[in-house]
Amino acid sequence: MSGALRFGVFEVFGPQVGGTVSWPHPLSDSIEFADPQHWVRLARLMDATGYDFLFFADGFGYPILGDDIAPAAVRSGINFSGYDPATLLPLLMAATDRLGFVVTATTGIDHPVQLARRFSTLDLVSNGRIGWNIVTGASQNAVAELFGHEALMPHDVRYALADEFVRLARAYWEDAWDDGALVADRATGVYADAARVHRTMFEGEHYRSRGYFGAPPTPQRTPVLFQAGTSPAGRAFAATHAECVFVQATSPAHTRRNTDDIRARAAAAGRPAPVVMVGLTAIVAETIERGEELAREFDALQDDDVVATLYAGNTGIDLRSLDPDRTLHQVLEAGGPVGQLGTSNIERFLGTPGSPAPTVREILDSLKGQGTRGFRLVGDAATVADGVERLADEAGVDGFLLEPVFGTRDVAAFGDAVLPILRERGRLPRREGATFRHRLLG
Numbered sequence: 001m002s003g004a005l006r007f008g009v010f011e012v013f014g015p016q017v018g019g020t021v022s023w024p025h026p027l028s029d030s031i032e033f034a035d036p037q038h039w040v041r042l043a044r045l046m047d048a049t050g051y052d053f054l055f056f057a058d059g060f061g062y063p064i065l066g067d068d069i070a071p072a073a074v075r076s077g078i079n080f081s082g083y084d085p086a087t088l089l090p091l092l093m094a095a096t097d098r099l100g101f102v103v104t105a106t107t108g109i110d111h112p113v114q115l116a117r118r119f120s121t122l123d124l125v126s127n128g129r130i131g132w133n134i135v136t137g138a139s140q141n142a143v144a145e146l147f148g149h150e151a152l153m154p155h156d157v158r159y160a161l162a163d164e165f166v167r168l169a170r171a172y173w174e175d176a177w178d179d180g181a182l183v184a185d186r187a188t189g190v191y192a193d194a195a196r197v198h199r200t201m202f203e204g205e206h207y208r209s210r211g212y213f214g215a216p217p218t219p220q221r222t223p224v225l226f227q228a229g230t231s232p233a234g235r236a237f238a239a240t241h242a243e244c245v246f247v248q249a250t251s252p253a254h255t256r257r258n259t260d261d262i263r264a265r266a267a268a269a270g271r272p273a274p275v276v277m278v279g280l281t282a283i284v285a286e287t288i289e290r291g292e293e294l295a296r297e298f299d300a301l302q303d304d305d306v307v308a309t310l311y312a313g314n315t316g317i318d319l320r321s322l323d324p325d326r327t328l329h330q331v332l333e334a335g336g337p338v339g340q341l342g343t344s345n346i347e348r349f350l351g352t353p354g355s356p357a358p359t360v361r362e363i364l365d366s367l368k369g370q371g372t373r374g375f376r377l378v379g380d381a382a383t384v385a386d387g388v389e390r391l392a393d394e395a396g397v398d399g400f401l402l403e404p405v406f407g408t409r410d411v412a413a414f415g416d417a418v419l420p421i422l423r424e425r426g427r428l429p430r431r432e433g434a435t436f437r438h439r440l441l442g
């Protein structure tokens with residue numbers, strides 16, 4: 001395969017991406033996250049160097065160990081602390097022309113009508129450059145605690161609820177107003193044509209709605225629908241709704257199995273194959289040696305505490321409470337609910353025919369500097385560009401979300417040095433189209 005590739009940047013409106021620690025490093029500017037101009041500069045840089053979109057992960061959760069927030073989450077800012085990225089976006093939209101924006105929002109927090117109106121407004125303000133990353137939400141134990149819910153909703157029920165949530169939101173975006181229903185004619189004084197504004201009638205198991213959606217259609221109507229979550233339920237959901245899927249990277253071969261599965265499920269549902277993207281940590285420097293030196297400095301900032309905290313936040317499992325010499329199967333054998341927070345980060349360590357499951361000690365070591373990050377490439381621009389092409393072909397992905405280690409420095413290094421090489425090799429054709437959807441999906 002030698003298709004066109006897409007590139008986004010994965011960020012959080014907080015101190016630290018990827019469940020690793022690097023903000024204290026002198027090259028990183030991530031700790032400036034609370035300065036809105038930090039983001040304006042980043043967005044302008046991305047627009048100028050030709051990235052497709054800026055992606056914000058988000059959520060209300062945080063890692064819990066025992067029955068309280070994990071101490072390292074607060075001390076080091078791992079998957080804890082930050083602001084609401086959707087509210088930041090209009091500032092960045094006004095500062096850019098072409099760049100798309102994708103923001104994560106969890107189903108089941110707001111009512112769909114609240115979310116639908118917010119995304120209609122973002123689509124309007126950006127002139128058709130918004131995407132929604134649909135998640136059922138990480139760290140749902142913390143979310144349940146924070147919102148005062150009695151119990152954690154089971155993993156697959158959350159996906160059933162998400163399905164209804166998205167169907168209802170789409171009904172507002174796609175069916176509530178016909179094209180041309182907004183008349184706004186001064187001469188006649190007619191604002192909207194009542195015959196072309198429709199009542200939404202939705203009766204679901206989790207949601208009901210019988211009313212009118214006030215937001216007139218925007219350039220894309222529906223935001224570009226992204227999805228992140230790679231469990232079987234997550235992949236089934238992706239095949240039904242997603243136009244772009246953000247998968248958790250494991251090995252290239254294992255990732256390929258997941259991407260093939262998502263495409264097969266979409267085909268079975270009679271839908272076009274979604275664009276599949278994966279995370280990428282790229283440490284690009286003037287020389288291979290300098291890149292490797294930076295990677296070593298990054299790895300030296302990680303420890304077992306950081307790794308275990310992040311892993312607990314994603315899975316509910318405290319790796320340090322387990323026998324380090326046995327595999328994760330010890331958790332399954334112990335019985336009880338497992339995987340109710342998320343399964344992707346459990347399943348990837350259970351082994352497959354021909355590749356035995358790692359021990360807990362090996363998991364702790366392999367996640368050091370890895371966190372929830374995707375693939376890692378280190379070196380000079382040409383080496384990293386080669387790696388990008390190789391990974392795209394081996395893992396069967398259509399693009400990458402760059403997960404910065406040193407903040408703006410990494411986005412600039414990749415944008416200034418690697419993207420031009422890929423462009424020259426024909427992997428980044430200029431995509432025309434009036435909206436983010438047209439440019440991303442063709």
Ligand SMILES: Cc1cc2nc3c(=O)[nH]c(=O)nc-3n(C[C@H](O)[C@H](O)[C@H](O)COP(=O)(O)O)c2cc1C
Nearest residue numbers: 057058059136137138228229230231234342343344
């Ligand atoms: C690559 C990737 C990115 C994710 N990003 C977010 C996020 O930004 N916010 C969030 O609450 N959950 C995020 N999640 C969590 C899941 O989407 C999901 O809400 C839950 O953990 C179930 O995932 P599963 O289908 O993999 O079991 C992400 C998951 C993956 C695999």
